[in-house]
Amino acid sequence: MREAIVIARHHLKRMVRTPGLILLLLAIPITIAVIEYAAFGGTAARGKLPPVKVLILDEDKTIASSAVPQVFAGGPMREFFEVAAVESLPAASRMFQRGDASAVVRVPKGFQGALLEGSDVAVELYKNPTQTFSPDIVESVLEMVTTIANGLYARAKEPIARIKALTDADREPTTADIAEISVGFFLAGRRLGRLEGLEDLSVEVQRPGGEKSEGAMRGPKPSEFFGTIFPGLVIFALLFISQALAFRLLRDRVRGLQRRLAITPVARGSVVAGGILYILVGLLALLVVLGLIGSLVFRIELREPLALLVLGLGLVAFAAGLQLAIVAVAKDDRGAGAVSSIVVMVLSVLGGTFVPAEQYPPFLKSVAISLPNGAAQQGLVDVLVHKRGLVDLGAFAVTVWLWALAALAAATWIERRRLVR
Amino acid sequence: MYSKTSGRGRVLERLGLDAGTAGAYGHANPRGANPVASTAIEVSNLRKKFGDLEALRGISFAVKAGEIYGLLGPNGAGKSTTIGVLCGLVIPDAGTARLNGLDVVQNAVEARRSLGVVPQEVALYTELSARDNLTFFGRLYGLGGRDLSKRVDDALALVSLSGRAKEPIERYSGGMLRRLNIAAGVLHGPSVILLDEPTVGLDPQTRASILDLVRAIAAGGAAVVYTTHYLDEAERLCQRVGIIDHGAILAEGTLAELRRAAGEREIVALRGIFRPDQVPAAFARAEDVQIIKANEEELLLSLRSAERQLSSLLSLAAGVGEIREVAVKQPSLENLFIKLTGRELRE
DSSP: OHHHHHHHHHHHHHHHHSOHHHHHHHHHHHHHHHHHIIIIIHHHHTTOOOOEEEEEEESSOSHHHHTTTHHHHSGGGGGTEEEEEOSOHHHHHHHHHHTOOSEEEEEOTTHHHHHHHTOOOOOEEEEOTTOSSHHHHHHHHHHHHHHHHHHHHHTOHHHHHHHHHHHHHTOOOOHHHHHHHHHHHHHHHHHHOGGGGGGGOOOOOBOTTSOBOSSTTOOOOHHHHHHHHHHHHHHHHHHHHHHHHHHHHHHHHHTTHHHHHHTSSSOHHHHHHHHHHHHHHHHHHHHHHHHHHHHHTSOOOOOOHHHHHHHHHHHHHHHHHHHHHHHHHOSSHHHHHHHHHHHHHHHHHHHTSSSOGGGSOHHHHHHHHHSHHHHHHHHHHHHHTSOOOGGGGHHHHHHHHHHHHHHHHHHHHHHHHHHOO | OOOTTSHHHHHHHHTTOOTTTTTSSGGGSOTTOOTTOSEEEEEEEEEEEETTEEEEEEEEEEEETTOEEEEEOOTTSSHHHHHHHHHTSSOOSEEEEEETTEETTTTHHHHHHTEEEEOSSOOSOTTSBHHHHHHHHHHHTTOOHHHHHHHHHHHHHHTTOGGGTTSBGGGSOHHHHHHHHHHHHHTTOOSEEEEESTTTTOOHHHHHHHHHHHHHHHHTTOEEEEEESOHHHHHHHOSEEEEEETTEEEEEEEHHHHHHHHTTOEEEEEEEEEOGGGHHHHHTTSTTEEEEEEOSSEEEEEESOHHHHHHHHHHHHHTTEEEEEEEEEOSSHHHHHHHHHSSOTTO
């Protein structure tokens, strides 16, 4: 054991002397987390989605046409949409190019007249082709309101006819005219009935852990946001850092250094154990550094230290075993690099590093949590965000450790066989 | 050459490579080994197959304390496999190898305690300094504290690198790296040292200094096995030489014995285009000419005096082909090698 510690300490010393690549890899999860927070975290934390900007090109400039913007700016809709007037379609197009707007609604000249005449009229929707979701949201809302408006229009022919008569006569409405028209619209609204459904409209926000939030429309706190995304990114980085650490041993082998170690009076098992210990300790130290960064910078509350330790150690042991096994069978670092990167990327995609496993279909979700990184990620999110303890994480911890022990056993067996011919 | 009172001699003495203490000094002394055994390396009938390839076919040799034994052979001859067995990296199918009486398979770890290996490649950690490298290897041999520190100082002095001990060795020249490579192999005062072509690719001056170093180490009492492609090195350095090819030792002995075996004969190498099937008949009439090798591109002939016999030899050779190049090799170890193997050492 003494020799294994000497070897591990030696490799760690080398790692500290030339930390370039490790630091670069260490920066990956922090950078991605900051970018994700900048993109989504702030608005999510305030309980709002980023507003969708809708442009209105009003070519009619009448009372009826001035009501169109209210589709997006009235009532609860103003939480989700930002409305602005635009002078022409080319001006709207320029704003599209800059990403300043998601859609433009064109109200044609004669819009009010057509409504009063009872003839067909259409508003036109132009969607920003450079955006994906926001223009579709505008279209859906516009279609919904149009459906409601058509229903209302069909039941409000009488008050509309009164308005047209006043317009044709070109006279100011009296108090009695206004009262009758208002009553007419009220009764039309009651007849429509379906409008009452709007009163019941609400939205529920699903939390990543699969639980309903305490209040509708309330977004996660920044610490919860990071607590959700940071574990996956940390695991992703650790898998690549373990690759970098193991590759040092591969390069040692190519340069004859491992052979030199093997001809010292150190047992083969100690040489192999030294390599494993070096990666374990190195990764664990870097995991602690990432955890502290998560706590200090992203305000993630590091609760349940025992649960974190069990999951962290298991993850680190798996990463060390995986990379050492790959390195042990590889002939050079090109081959090892290709195999290792593919394995890490497949594990990351399936394990839910980039898209939370909750979003997966049931089968893929079960695949994700049966993988070591997926199980560790879900376990860490449960600890950091959902405040669960070690007892609640039984299945995740067992999964991670089974993989870890299998990977370490494979690495040890292959490496010991390779050292002696 | 180097007496105990010379600077290098004193350093060797401190490293445990002194003749009077070899095999019984500090960490170099393996438990259970006989400290007075004069035979430090005993290799007996080693056999090893890798798949269908028979790498070793009954190799046997012995090396005494203080002796430099040269192992000569072309690539693939079995040198590295033999060294691998002595290091414990290759398990033989049959036969035994003992270092100071300890079987390298049965008592692998203990046997390796008395072993120092200088590999052909510079196997050192380039991002670390010379001192850090030596300290690390010393620790693996169980050294520590002031003893280790002193041995590192002595090893650095031995290879004249004390002044640059703290620099990362990636700044070192090829010769400096080779010297440090040797220092890492002898730091712990081994009584058996294996040097695997330690001078490959070096300039003549650096080669000479390394040969001096090896002589000094052996003079200190260590048994040295030295593999090389350079026959002149073997001739200058080794007391005994084993010529190995196709996994077997073809000849072994002191330089004088091998020279006698080579005879006072010269070797003529003819290169060109030949009809090898006609060669035996053509040279049957030649007086005292032995055909070592005959193929379509080369004829190797052994004869007593090239000066007297060359013109008639060339006439005979011209009858069986077209001669494009003629080389005469004087009696030497190389001649013996060619005579035994039918090829030159570097082929």
